[in-house]
Amino acid sequence: MVTKLNLPTSITDEKLKDLYKEMWLIRYFDEKVDQFFAKGLIHGTTHLCVGQEASAAGSIAVLESRDKIVSTHRGHGHCISKEGDVNKMMAELFGRETGYCKGKGGSMHIADVEKGNLGANGIVGGGIPLAVGAALTSKMRNEDYVVLCFFGDGASNEGSFHESVNLAAIWDLPVVFICENNQYGMSGPVKDMTRVEHIADRAKAYGIPGEIVDGCDMIDIMNSVDNAVRRAREGGGPTLIEMKTYRWKGHSKSDAKKYRTREEENEWRAKDGIKRFKEALITSGVLTEEEAKALQEEANREIEEAVRFAEASPEPSIDTLEEDVYA
Amino acid sequence: MTTTIAEKTREITYLEAVREAMSQEMRQNSDVFILGEDIGVYGGAFGVTRGMIEEFGPERVRNTPISEAAISGAAVGAALTGMRPILELQFSDFITIAMDQMVNQAAKTRYMFGGKGKVPMVLRTPAGSGTGAAAQHSQSLEAWMAHIPGLKVVQPSTAYDVKGLLKAAMDDDNPVVFYEHKLLYRTSGHVPEEQYSIPLGKADVKREGTDVTIVATAIMVHKALEAAAELEKEGISVEVIDPRTIVPLDEETIIESVKKTGRLIVVHEAVKRGGIGGEIASMIAESEAFDYLDAPIKRLGGLAVPIPYNPTLEKAAIPQVPDIIAAVRETVKNK
Numbered sequence: 001m002v003t004k005l006n007l008p009t010s011i012t013d014e015k016l017k018d019l020y021k022e023m024w025l026i027r028y029f030d031e032k033v034d035q036f037f038a039k040g041l042i043h044g045t046t047h048l049c050v051g052q053e054a055s056a057a058g059s060i061a062v063l064e065s066r067d068k069i070v071s072t073h074r075g076h077g078h079c080i081s082k083e084g085d086v087n088k089m090m091a092e093l094f095g096r097e098t099g100y101c102k103g104k105g106g107s108m109h110i111a112d113v114e115k116g117n118l119g120a121n122g123i124v125g126g127g128i129p130l131a132v133g134a135a136l137t138s139k140m141r142n143e144d145y146v147v148l149c150f151f152g153d154g155a156s157n158e159g160s161f162h163e164s165v166n167l168a169a170i171w172d173l174p175v176v177f178i179c180e181n182n183q184y185g186m187s188g189p190v191k192d193m194t195r196v197e198h199i200a201d202r203a204k205a206y207g208i209p210g211e212i213v214d215g216c217d218m219i220d221i222m223n224s225v226d227n228a229v230r231r232a233r234e235g236g237g238p239t240l241i242e243m244k245t246y247r248w249k250g251h252s253k254s255d256a257k258k259y260r261t262r263e264e265e266n267e268w269r270a271k272d273g274i275k276r277f278k279e280a281l282i283t284s285g286v287l288t289e290e291e292a293k294a295l296q297e298e299a300n301r302e303i304e305e306a307v308r309f310a311e312a313s314p315e316p317s318i319d320t321l322e323e324d325v326y327a
Numbered sequence: 328m329t330t331t332i333a334e335k336t337r338e339i340t341y342l343e344a345v346r347e348a349m350s351q352e353m354r355q356n357s358d359v360f361i362l363g364e365d366i367g368v369y370g371g372a373f374g375v376t377r378g379m380i381e382e383f384g385p386e387r388v389r390n391t392p393i394s395e396a397a398i399s400g401a402a403v404g405a406a407l408t409g410m411r412p413i414l415e416l417q418f419s420d421f422i423t424i425a426m427d428q429m430v431n432q433a434a435k436t437r438y439m440f441g442g443k444g445k446v447p448m449v450l451r452t453p454a455g456s457g458t459g460a461a462a463q464h465s466q467s468l469e470a471w472m473a474h475i476p477g478l479k480v481v482q483p484s485t486a487y488d489v490k491g492l493l494k495a496a497m498d499d500d501n502p503v504v505f506y507e508h509k510l511l512y513r514t515s516g517h518v519p520e521e522q523y524s525i526p527l528g529k530a531d532v533k534r535e536g537t538d539v540t541i542v543a544t545a546i547m548v549h550k551a552l553e554a555a556a557e558l559e560k561e562g563i564s565v566e567v568i569d570p571r572t573i574v575p576l577d578e579e580t581i582i583e584s585v586k587k588t589g590r591l592i593v594v595h596e597a598v599k600r601g602g603i604g605g606e607i608a609s610m611i612a613e614s615e616a617f618d619y620l621d622a623p624i625k626r627l628g629g630l631a632v633p634i635p636y637n638p639t640l641e642k643a644a645i646p647q648v649p650d651i652i653a654a655v656r657e658t659v660k661n662k
Binding site for chain 2: 068070099100101102103104105109111113114118119121122123126128129130131132133134135136137138140141159160163164166167170171323324325326327
């Protein structure tokens with residue numbers, strides 16, 4: 001039996017198929033990066049969002065192209081969803097000249113200003129005030145764009161979070177604060193680090209709406225963010241949305257995950273956002289099993305191609321070392 | 328003097344020159360706006376923005392909550408998306424609370440992003456001691472900012488300079504930290520009414536001399552000039568150079584002066600330890616001017632103490648005119 005999905009009007013069947021593939025792009029990208037780190041083929045560090053594909057893909061799905069995002073240290077998914085180019089992303093992680101940042105930024109600083117991705121950020125909570133500033137520009141110049149501001153449960157204990165939400169609230173700025181609560185700030189469980197049960201409860205303190213959504217449920221995410229974006233665009237001001245989710249991998253590349261149990265990990269793996277989205281799309285007749293398989297394989301091929309692109313790309317010239325310190 | 332100003336130019340205060348520079352720019356560029364604490368009807372902690380909200384309205388003179396992290400970050404985010412914000416911090420000491428946004432975000436964004444995006448913002452802030460505001464409202468922390476690649480650092484000493492340098496800072500596509508000395512706000516000078524720009528990175532020879540070069544910043548420029556006038560009576564000819572901007576630093580003008588005089592004294596109000604004076608002295612020691620030195624380089628700076636409240640102690644914590652005179656006499660004794 002085909003049951004129609006309850007979705008924002010902007011989300012067509014074609015878009016749903018794209019989103020399904022996009023989720024696999026995110027997962028394959030980060031799994032590939034994980035393998036390269038394990039083999040020591042990429043240096044530095046990285047923060048993987050395997051398990052959190054839905055909060056990135058679902059939130060950004062309802063945006064217009066002119067809208068902007070501010071991302072986090074766990075930002076590969078956000079970048080891919082905001083029309084990111086996986087070749088440039090992979091090349092950046094390989095430190096190559098063809099990367100988004102010409103090899104100077106790495107995983108934590110990937111940005112695509114032209115596409116409205118104002119950047120990942122290496123400072124927890126560091127991007128939140130930037131989102132407020134970008135939303136201020138939208139308001140002052142009547143540019144009619146909305147800013148999605150991603151951050152984690154850890155960042156919600158930073159002063160910059162409180163100051164920024166308050167500022168956006170008093171100025172009715174077109175920004176949607178999206179807390180991807182993946183249950184841990186590095187090793188710190190959210191229940192030990194905050195007294196409130198839900199981070200969304202903090203919205204009350206700033207006089208704005210707060211909402212909790214299942215961060216592994218694409219349909220819920222799209223509806224919730226769509227409402228908040230519409231409200232922001234119409235001048236109604238900011239919303240705080242908390243997405244309950246989980247990172248399947250450790251905090252960064254060197255994490256033995258001693259602070260959590262295998263049972264807990266398995267519970268969350270069972271809530272896999274990709275699997276649930278696929279089931280919803282098949283049940284509603286948007287997608288067949290065969291089409292789903294084809295999209296997944298297509299995503300895999302694109303990531304393999306991104307690796308080839310990165311490996312074949314040149315290292316940055318030493319002459320570029322002092323370039324771009326000043327405009 | 329490299330800056331000759333016609334006698335007929337009207338005189339206004341340093342504070343009025345700051346306000347005039349901002350207002351003139353805001354009248355012609357709708358992307359420029361100012362944000363900060365109590366800058367609305369109150370007119371700012373020192374009265375710099377008085378009357379501006381009446382002219383430009385609350386959208387462009389944005390009175391903010393007491394949230395230095397958020398307002399500095401909002402300025403960075405607005406700049407990154409096309410605006411040209413001026414952020415007023417009530418006291419330069421409060422940069423500690425805006426530090427992440429200035430140091431980790433504003434300064435590095437363009438480089439981290441591989442040359443994409445720019446952050447054209449000016450952080451204006453009153454610095455220095457002498458008002459009895461004690462340890463948390465009197466510091467001179469410019470060397471911290473000078474240490475960070477990606478920031479520019481300006482320290483105007485006169486009403487004429489402050490107007491032209493602020494114009495250049497507002498026109499610059501990079502984050503500029505603009506230090507206004509509190510005790511200079513009420514000083515006056517000849518300032519043209521029309522807009523003009525003084526390039527960042529161009530020092531000004533405030534007084535020409537032949538026996539010793541004093542490089543002084545901000546209020547120390549005036550103390551050095553006072554010392555120079557006194558020393559002239561003893562037949563000692565002092566050249567006073569005001570770098571005006573410490574990033575970028577006009578090394579050439581300082582080197583040329585030291586080659587001429589053979590002696591260098593650096594004077595700043597900031598704590599001597601780790602201050603910009605060490606940078607200038609080292610720059611000379613590494614340059615061709617080293618061979619011209621006839622005496623050891625001297626640095627005068629603040630003592631390594633928090634600025635005290637008591638007025639006598641407060642004055643004693645930073646270089647004063649007699650200290651400069653003594654340093655010059657010592658430096659030229661084997662002339």
